[in-house]
Amino acid sequence: MAKEHFGGIPKILYEGPQSRRALAFRHYDPAQVIDGRTLSEHLRFSVAFWHSFRGTGTDVFGSGTIFRPWESGNDPLAVAQARLDAAFEFNVKMQAPFWCFHDRDIAPEGNTLRETNRLLDILVAQAKALQRDTGVRLLWGTANLFSHPRYMSGAATNPDAGVFAHAAAQVKKALEVTLELGGDNYVFWGGREGYETLLNTDLKREQAHLAAFLHMAVEYAAEIGFTGQFLIEPKPKEPTKHQYDFDVAAGIAFLRTHGLDKYFKFNIETNHATLAGHTFQHEIETAAAHGLLGSVDANTGDAQLGWDTDQFNTDVRELTVAMMSILRAGGLGRGGLNFDAKLRRPSIDPEDLFHAHIGGFDAYALAFKIARQVVADGVFEKFVAQRYASYDSGVGRDIAARRTSFRELEQVALTAGEPVPRSGKQEYLENLLMQYVHGERR
């Protein structure tokens, strides 16, 4: 890398839990081998280019607060090139093996689609060289189908077929670029694929169009030889009042209805789960129950704010239970933990970007280690198995195998009398969990 952009900040190294240095890892030791794989391979941390390198701290009440030195200059292409260099330097210094981006994050838009594609090609060539030089890889690519005014009423769900065509052209190119950069996945987050009011919306038609769009993406991927995993990223609302990929359950219904479930899995974002009224773990369990757990957008919301604040998550308890579900599901495979999170508006120093990711990486690494211990000990699993044991034999087994009927079960109920109540022992289990979280059982 030519010029150092984060001067004065060294590569962040693992120093162990006792370290008191702020710019060090206490739990994330990328090279630590656990169960035959390094921690880096288990966790597959990814930096989200859009938040970390395009976020300026704007909100609805005010303009940007975060200015990086490489952002100055009046040639947008040169700025984009310096920015991309800075991003890879950040990945390397953070020991983050992956990055993620939207097409429009990395390259400026031209006056025509053709010109925009040409500019994108320049940055993609640079990214390819940077990937080769640094070993950083692409976790997933995606297209920004929500910022440009043409997408104000959606992309694939736009009432205007011309906008649909434009979105198709954009995703076609984004797929080519993701293939070129060896991306492991391709993500669809349905930014404006929803509605503001049903007074002007044909909901059924819009969903059919969205399905057609996704089928065409699958077909084009096959055509060009992109074998990465397609992911849907559910979010209930924001920017629109209602988004069709509301949550994992709605996503499953949509994918199955339109014959897409064999091609897609889910990219689950913590803050989107909470916006939908679920826990992070709930969304993971729901996807995993259907074999559709793909990847994670690692962030968190704010309990008092009702929107997608995309903060860095340091809640080890929440991450531990999420990790327990991920491990029980067999891990994330070719997915990973993408830090779709941004700095707070007053966190304006380049160093803050490091503190933010260090906190997030360490919290996830610690949660992974705790969860691994929990799953290995199997105490919760044993409790749950016990709780359902009545379905392992006799009439319970017949119910599970659908070998009985209401008539037979009525006889069972009449002869057996009132079932004996058994405690769910929630508080006992929560205390047990805390023993792991607090390190008393490690």
Ligand code: XLS
């Ligand atoms: C926004 C989404 C977005 C996707 C990628 O809420 O999380 O950042 O991850 O388009």
Ligand code: NI
């Ligand atoms: Ni996201």
Ligand code: NI
């Ligand atoms: Ni989000």
